[in-house]
Amino acid sequence: MLEVRGITQRFGGVTALDDVSFTIQGGGITGIIGPNGAGKTTLFNIVTGIYTPTAGTVLLDGRNVTRLAPEKLATLGMVRTFQNIELFGKMTVLENVMVGLHTKGKSGIFASALRAPWQMAEERRLRERALHWLEFTGIADLADVDAANLPFGKGRLLEIARSMALEPKLILMDEPAAGLNSRETLELARLIQKIRESGVTVALVEHDMELVMDICEAIVVLNLGRTLAQGTPREIQENPDVIAAYLGEG
Ligand SMILES: Nc1ncnc2c1ncn2[C@@H]1O[C@H](COP(=O)(O)OP(=O)(O)OP(=O)(O)O)[C@@H](O)[C@H]1O
Numbered sequence: 286m287l288e289v290r291g292i293t294q295r296f297g298g299v300t301a302l303d304d305v306s307f308t309i310q311g312g313g314i315t316g317i318i319g320p321n322g323a324g325k326t327t328l329f330n331i332v333t334g335i336y337t338p339t340a341g342t343v344l345l346d347g348r349n350v351t352r353l354a355p356e357k358l359a360t361l362g363m364v365r366t367f368q369n370i371e372l373f374g375k376m377t378v379l380e381n382v383m384v385g386l387h388t389k390g391k392s393g394i395f396a397s398a399l400r401a402p403w404q405m406a407e408e409r410r411l412r413e414r415a416l417h418w419l420e421f422t423g424i425a426d427l428a429d430v431d432a433a434n435l436p437f438g439k440g441r442l443l444e445i446a447r448s449m450a451l452e453p454k455l456i457l458m459d460e461p462a463a464g465l466n467s468r469e470t471l472e473l474a475r476l477i478q479k480i481r482e483s484g485v486t487v488a489l490v491e492h493d494m495e496l497v498m499d500i501c502e503a504i505v506v507l508n509l510g511r512t513l514a515q516g517t518p519r520e521i522q523e524n525p526d527v528i529a530a531y532l533g534e535g
Contacts, residue, residue, distance in 0.1 A: 286311035286455060286486050287332070287363075292341035294327050294510075301327040303510040305341070309503070311454075314477060314487040316497035318521075319507035320530055325490045328507065329459055333365040334358050345455070362454035368463055370440045374433030378424060378443055381432050382415035385447050415450060421483075422446040422476060438469035445476065449485070456480065458489040462496050474500050498522065506530070 287309040294302040302324045309315045319325050330336045332343055334355045343351045345363055355365065372381050419425040422442045427435065435443065441461065448456055461477070462470045470493060477500055481487050491497050497504060498518045506514040506521060508530040514521055521527055 286346060287488070288342075288344040288347075289328070289332065290342045290344065292328065292331060292343070293339045294324070294331060294336065295339045301510055302331075302338070302507075305507065305510070305512050307505045307512055307515050309455075309486065309488050309505075311486050312481070312484070313502040314481050314489070314500050315503045315505065316501035317488065317490045317505045317507065318492075318494070318497055319513070320533070322509075323507040324510040325507055326459070329365075329457065329490050333363070333457055359451050359453070363457065364448040364451050364453040364455075365457040366441075366444045366448050366459060366461060368459040370437075370444050372432040372435075372440055372443060374431065376432055377429050378432055378435065379412065379415050379419065379428040381443055382418055382447050382450050383411050385450055386411045386414060418446040418450040419443075421449060421479070423472070438465050438472075441465065441469075441473070442476070445480075449480065453485060455486045455488065458487065458491075460491055461489055462491060462493040470496055 290306050292302050292305045293300070305324070305328060317325055317328065327336065331338045334350070334353050334357070337352055341351070342349055345358070345361055348361070350358060350361065350363070353361070373384060376384065416425060416428060419428055422445055424439055424442050424446065427439060432440065432443065445461070461473055465473060474496055477487055477489070501518060504516060504518055504521045505512060506527050513530055514524045514527050516524070
């Protein structure tokens, strides 16, 4: 589904990624891990269209998407969530999901007060769709709360609801468990599995090793800007190079 081929990224004299290649198979949950400074964030930003790499190619279903902007990638079925939650604080939870849907719809959410009947119908349709994704992520009871008043963990779920509402084929999550307590992390794990069961491929960059080992079928390990290993959780846990890289960090 997603193929990363020979990605190199230099920032001035720093080589953040050096000829990184791997494949993410459709239908599963893939974890991208690695010690601090391994290049995970840089890779994530390249794959999701924030950075243009110094060299290399990103293919989505065989199509070269290397230089495409995030909005374009979303229309091709690839969306991302952010580590630092980016919500519209003064809008309700429901409106936060609707805003994303409006970019697909015919009228803007702030369309004039003189709404045509077709606009009203569209608004209703978007509202129902947005509500569906709040139900999917388990936060429908918070639909009318201002996003600014959401507890942090619920904000993360809203981020995921917003991304899922775009009905992607592939969702990339940037450290989805960062800042969550153990109960919230468990809730997140079940949600990610539910997303996969709904037919959407998931890839996550994550520091929480327990979560990665628990839910991922495949793991890619980066170290010092290179692909150190790729395999199942068990293969990765037993890989001497991986163990050495993490011990070296501690
Ligand atoms: N904009 C930038 N300018 C210069 N150097 C950068 C930039 N972004 C990242 N780097 C460097 O590239 C390397 C990889 O950083 P990156 O943030 O991608 O690693 P990471 O695996 O995400 O680390 P962490 O787990 O600590 O978030 C580091 O040496 C970092 O200092």
